[in-house]
Amino acid sequence: MKFEEAKQEFIQSWGVLGTQWGINRTMAQIHALLLIAPDALCADDVMEQLQISRGNANMNLRELIDWKLVNKVLKPGERKEFFQAEKDIWKVAMCIVQERKKKEFDPLLKTVTDLKEIEDGGASKESAEFLETMLSIERFALKGDKALTGLVAASDNWFTGTLLKLFK
Amino acid sequence: MKFEEAKQEFIQSWGVLGTQWGINRTMAQIHALLLIAPDALCADDVMEQLQISRGNANMNLRELIDWKLVNKVLKPGERKEFFQAEKDIWKVAMCIVQERKKKEFDPLLKTVTDLKEIEDGGASKESAEFLETMLSIERFALKGDKALTGLVAASDNWFTGTLLKLFK
DNA sequence: TTGAACTTTCAAAATTTACTGAAAGTTATT
DNA sequence: AATAACTTTCAGTAAATTTTGAAAGTTCAA
DSSP states (O other): HHHHHHHHHHOOOOOHHHHTTTTHHHHHHHHHHHHHHHSOOOHHHHHHHHHHHHHHHHHHHHHHHTTEEEEEEOOTTTEEEEEEEEEOOOHHHHHHHHHIIIIHHHHHHHHHHTTTTOSOOOOSSSHHHHHHHHHHHHHHHHHHHHHHHHHHHHHHHHHHHGGGGGGG | HHHHHHHHHHHHHHHHHHHHTTTTTTHHHHHHHTOSEEEEEEEHHHHHHHHHHHHHHHHHHHHHTTTEEEEEEEEETTTSSSEEEEOOHHHHHHHHHHHHHHIHHHHHHHHHHHTOOOOOOOOOSSHHHHHHHHHHHHHHHHHHHHHHHHHHHHHHHHHHGOOOOOEE
């Protein structure tokens, strides 16, 4: 297999993985492109390599920056912006975990907690089962919350070499 | 808040969570409906409560059964099928983890492993960086694979009360 | 073997989501 | 202040996904 083929296949696969997880295909493809780029790329590089419009490239690059998966790099003497991906896959995973927890998991936990406050507090068979479900989701979510928070904290500490702080 | 409102909001929220994770909104809503149902529901119940067509209900119920999140129940004396969700949230989570690992994570690992076999084995700066990326994704994925497999095995053993088997 | 009760399939329609490209906005340079 | 280099926005369009509903398929009882 030639390098170019492999590159295209990786970008393709990363894009498919993205869509399967509710992430815009193009955003995932740009991420793939930057992950394997030895040097930071500019918007035109991304547009050309993925054959996408300026607007599309710009929007998805911003989104990747929001997720902290990509950094803006300014080269001395150059007007335009360059983009560089976080290359450490473990850090990438932690970014994604944190982001999704914040955007999707936390709101769900809040909703479920609120939904326990129904007027008829389990008087009917239906509302009793409902409360039961809300409670078990809440219990599970709280454990998950702690586990993820702990995981992210442990990783951060591992990276900064300050694992000891955890035991203070 | 009235029970009916809370019920609708839960179904709604579970549906949104689904779409955010690349799962069909209706499939997630049916799942929500069954999670809070005290008794198994039939296709017509689902159609009526969610205001969806028979085809849609049928397809998404099959999909939920594929995922092992829902079981078909046959009531004596009744021709039609009833559907019942797995209620234990931990089991639900493990089902989803297993399913997604199998459908999305494993294929990616295979792809990435294959993509290391490029003709020019890192001769250019570009292909060297590419190989580096493939390797680090592979290393990460293998660890993730082990962690998830272990997690699922531990859960299964916890449920069947045979935790000891792990140490044989 | 007929028909009633129910399930499955799938082409076409509806809906949702993503993309384009041109215009407006910004920033730096002369 | 005018221009050049670049980025952002967003209305309109295109593409992908989801849904419908009617026809075909299945199963069982009489």
